[in-house]
Each structure stands twice: as C-alpha cells, then as structure tokens.
Amino acid sequence: MGMREQLLSLVVKTSIDLPPDVEGALEKALSLSEKGSGEEAALRTMLSNAAMAREKRMPICQDTGTLMFVVEASSSLKRNEFQEAAEWAVAEATRLGVLRQNCVNSLTGKNTGNNLGVGSPVVHWHEAGEAVSRVTLMLKGGGSENMGIQYSLPDSTLGAGRNLEGVRRCILDAVYRAQGQGCAPGILGVCIGGDRATGYVESKLQLLRKIGERSPEPELAELEERLLKEANSLGIGAMGFGGKTTLLDVFIGWRCRLPASYFVSISYMCWCCRRQTIELTEN
Numbered sequence: 001m002g003m004r005e006q007l008l009s010l011v012v013k014t015s016i017d018l019p020p021d022v023e024g025a026l027e028k029a030l031s032l033s034e035k036g037s038g039e040e041a042a043l044r045t046m047l048s049n050a051a052m053a054r055e056k057r058m059p060i061c062q063d064t065g066t067l068m069f070v071v072e073a074s075s076s077l078k079r080n081e082f083q084e085a086a087e088w089a090v091a092e093a094t095r096l097g098v099l100r101q102n103c104v105n106s107l108t109g110k111n112t113g114n115n116l117g118v119g120s121p122v123v124h125w126h127e128a129g130e131a132v133s134r135v136t137l138m139l140k141g142g143g144s145e146n147m148g149i150q151y152s153l154p155d156s157t158l159g160a161g162r163n164l165e166g167v168r169r170c171i172l173d174a175v176y177r178a179q180g181q182g183c184a185p186g187i188l189g190v191c192i193g194g195d196r197a198t199g200y201v202e203s204k205l206q207l208l209r210k211i212g213e214r215s216p217e218p219e220l221a222e223l224e225e226r227l228l229k230e231a232n233s234l235g236i237g238a239m240g241f242g243g244k245t246t247l248l249d250v251f252i253g254w255r256c257r258l259p260a261s262y263f264v265s266i267s268y269m270c271w272c273c274r275r276q277t278i279e280l281t282e283n
C-alpha cells in the first residue's frame with residue numbers, strides 16, 4: 001500500500017474507531033453513575049454512538065475537529081511527500097463522508113469543502129532517526145478546544161503562586177469554569193512552562209498519552225492522581241448534568257521557562273478522544 005492509502009486508512013480509523021482505553025474509561029464512568037440519572041443517559045448515548053460509528057463506519061462525531069498529525073520521521077521520509085499524501089488522504093476521507101467538511105476560511109467565512117486550507121491539517125514533524133516512521137493523528141473537537149485556557153502565574157485571583165500548588169489551582173479553576181461544556185467527561189492535557197505557543201503545543205501532545213498512563217515525574221504523577229479525584233468530586237459530571245465523572249484523566253507535562261514567566265497551558269479534550277497511530281511502510 002502506498003503512503004496515501006496508508007494515511008487514508010489512518011484518517012478513517014481515527015474518525016470512526018474510539019480508542020479502547022477511552023471506551024473503557026467511559027464504561028467505568030457508566031458503572032459509577034447513578035441509575036436513572038442524566039449522567040447515566042449521556043454516557044450510554046456516548047457508548048452506543050461509539051459502537052454504531054465503528055459498525056457503520058461513520059464518524060463518531062459530526063465535529064471533525066482540528067486534524068493534527070504528529071510524525072516521528074525516519075531519515076528516508078521526505079516532508080513534502082508526507083504533506084502531499086496527508087492532504088490527499090484528508091480530502092479523500094472528506095469526499096467519502098468519513099470526515100464532515102469542517103474547515104472554514106477565517107477571512108471569508110466560507111467552508112473550504114475538503115478540510116484543507118491555510119494551517120489545515122496541522123503537522124508536527126520530528127526527525128526520529130529510526131528505521132520506521134510513526135504517524136499519529138488526533139482529531140481535536142472545536143467545542144473542547146473552546147475550553148482550553150492559559151494562566152500566567154502568579155495569579156492573585158486564584159491565590160496561585162509559581163509552584164505545583166499554583167498549577168493545581170489553575171487546573172481545578174479550568175474544570176470549574178468549563179462546567180461540563182466541551183462535552184465532558186473530558187481529558188486534560190497540561191503544560192507547565194514553555195512560552196505561550198509551545199506551552200499549548202505541549203499540552204496537546206500530552207493528550208496522546210493513554211488513559212491511566214502516569215507521568216514519569218513522581219511529583220507530577222501524584223498531582224495527576226490527586227487532580228483526577230478532586231475534579232471528579234466537583235459533581236459536574238458527564239455533559240454537565242451532574243455526576244461522578246467530570247474527567248477521564250489528567251496528563252501533565254512541562255517545559256523549561258524564562259525567569260520572567262510561568263505559564264500553565266491547559267488543553268481540554270472531550271469524551272470523543274480520537275487518536276490513532278500507524279507505522280508507515282515506505283516503498
């Protein structure tokens with residue numbers, strides 16, 4: 001199979017097949033929900049939606065979201081050839097109805113019709129130097145993207161200083177502000193440090209971790225577990241209907257920062273956490 005076809009398979013799988021760790025986390029949330037509650041109904045709908053999408057090979061959600069490719073490139077993979085193949089795959093998946101036409105020209109307000117345009121798809125390119133290239137695709141829904149937020153510490157309104165307690169306060173504030181909007185139960189990707197741009201990039205890359213995968217940094221792993229429990233005790237629940245599961249997980253990464261700044265960048269991913277990875281066979 002050529003690169004175009006392999007990338008088309010990746011796009012299709014990402015759009016129709018909710019990853020098993022996310023589905024498992026939704027099932028766990030369902031088992032914890034109160035019988036007859038709005039939360040129970042919402043979670044049942046999400047799970048049956050995911051099953052139907054897989055069976056009928058239809059998009060799990062009408063919100064295609066931002067198409068973000070993360071490429072760990074072997075030395076033989078050419079960036080321009082990858083870009084051409086990725087754009088073909090996105091346009092073809094749109095033509096086949098596996099992706100809804102969701103890319104809008106910001107100046108004219110017109111839909112581009114094929115999910116391609118200035119800045120779409122997003123490609124993060126890393127020279128991995130290994131024999132095989134790995135390509136990950138994430139579809140990041142717009143409703144959840146609207147719930148992303150960036151804090152600059154210290155923040156006197158939150159009593160948040162430049163330390164992990166300050167980071168904790170920011171994260172709980174973000175969850176509280178969202179109140180289930182952005183299609184809870186969600187997953188938080190967080191970056192401590194970096195600048196405004198790289199902080200958000202790192203927060204999105206954190207969303208590629210699997211549910212339950214803890215940070216290799218012991219203090220961040222502890223904070224992730226603590227925040228998951230605390231956020232889920234806020235009572236916001238699935239879709240904000242009230243309940244026990246507001247978040248499915250919290251992933252915290254970090255980057256070095258400048259002495260003058262301390263950003264906490266938070267990307268919110270909805271329950272429809274679409275991400276898949278393939279190894280590219282080059283020929």
Ligand code: SF4
Pocket residue numbers: 061062063064065140141142143144145182183270271272
């Ligand atoms: S935020 Fe997620 S679940 Fe909600 S409409 Fe967008 S893609 Fe779908």
